[in-house]
Amino acid sequence: MLDSELKKEIKEYGVSMRRHFHQNPELGGQEFETAKRIEAELDLLGIEHERVGDTNVISTIQGKRDGKIIGLRADIDALPVQEESGVAYQSKIPGIMHACGHDGHTAALLSAAKILTARKDEIAGTVKLLFQSAEELGLGAKAIVGSGEIDNLDGLLGIHIWNDVDSGKLYIGSGEQMASPVEFRISLEGKGGHGSASHQATDTIVPLASLIMNLQSLVSMEFNPMSDVVLTIGRIFSGENEEVRLGECYNIVSGRAYLEGTLRTFNDEDTERFREKILRMVKGIEMLYGVKSELFFETRVPAVYNDPELANIGCETCVELWGEASLDKELGKCMASEDFAEYCKKTPSMMAFVGGRYEEKLKCYPHHNSRFNFDEDAIDQAAWFYAQFAIDYLNKKGR
Ligand SMILES: [Zn+2]
Ligand SMILES: [Zn+2]
Secondary structure: OOHHHHHHHHHHHHHHHHHHHHHOOOEOOOOHHHHHHHHHHHHHHOOEEEEEOOOEEEEEEEOOEEEEEEEEEEEOOEEOOOOOOOOOOOOOOOOOEOOOOHHHHHHHHHHHHHHHHHOHHHOEEEEEEEEEOOOOOOOHHHHHHHOOOOOOOOEEEEEEEEEEEEOOOEEOOOEEEEOEEEEEEEEEEOEOEEOOOHHHOEOOHHHHHHHHHHHHHHHHHHOOOOOOOEEEEEEEEEOOOOOOOOOOOOOEEOOEEEEEEEEEEOOHHHHHHHHHHHHHHHHHHHHHHOOEEEEEEEEOOOOEEEOHHHHHHHHHHHHHHHOHHHEOOOOOOEOOOOOOHHHHOOOOEEEEEEEEEOOOOOOOOOOOOOOOOOOOHHHHHHHHHHHHHHHHHHHHHOO
16 A cells, blocks of 8 residues: 555544544543553454453564564553533443543554555565553453563553643653642541540541642642642541531531542652651641641552653654654643553563644543543554654664
8 A cells, every 4th residue: 555545544444443442432441442442443453452451452563574563552542531522433332531631542553554555565574553441440451461461562652632832843862750639538537526625535637738838838848849749638528427518517526537638749758758758747636736647658550651762763763753843842741640650670671652632623632531632633643653653763773
């Protein structure tokens, strides 16, 4: 097939696939129809594939020559969001929407499979395609790493269509890219009582308020000012029942209080430092106010770290395909997180951000918003980047 014909075909195919997945979104771990459709499309291309766990699909394209093994990863899950974008291809499933762009990633990786099949002669090694489930739940990458399926990979590329980057551009950074979120929950237990006799009770609201204020200053006082750390408390409540109506508790000293939040860091040392400090703080609150406490603390995923050598090859590929101006210089690292980080711990990996913002074409809303959408040209760009990067990597890295 002539290159121009292939280009046209890929463009149409990518958009039609994306719209199919957009209309039929499935939540993390439940992507059964999505996985079936991916397999059907791979069958049409004659590419072998296998299921890993319930809904991860891994396929292999063997090049004409022997060489290294490069992985390409797309996540395939949607979110529990009711779509309000108003587009003609809006989600048909109530309360579920592709609001992060994973429909675009899936379509782009299938398109890349088409390109790579057409250009098998140029592949000096093996390309593994990872269609990964449950990214939003932080479960899919762990399952694939745990299965041993990527043990023999020499490198891995992931892409995310990103609305903070202009359409037509890619951001490819080196080193730290996305943060590691820690989830913490603190429960306090005191003794409930009458609002008129607080001395007979042990209040938990004042110690909770103290914790809230102290947690905020912990970031400014205990972390290196050069380290990138952000702390957010997402929810608090007090009393026996979290559902009580307004005006029902004004006269009760609360015997229970609760908060939950997240801290995001870029390295394990900062996470460990936080764990020590929050533990110390909670113990201090116990002593000071005579309450009992319980602390839950969990690192959800590690930080995304881009291998500098892969990032170099990625930039070269991007410039080769679309010129120097296609490299976004502005994005930098961000505090969002991605379970792609699980792969980074295992094998040299790189996450590239493909621009989805095009304000003249469509109003841009943030990822996870019910009106989220992106410029569909990003699918085509992601597809060619996936494919060309794999070819370049295998050629450059040799046997
Ligand atoms: Zn997301
Ligand atoms: Zn995402």
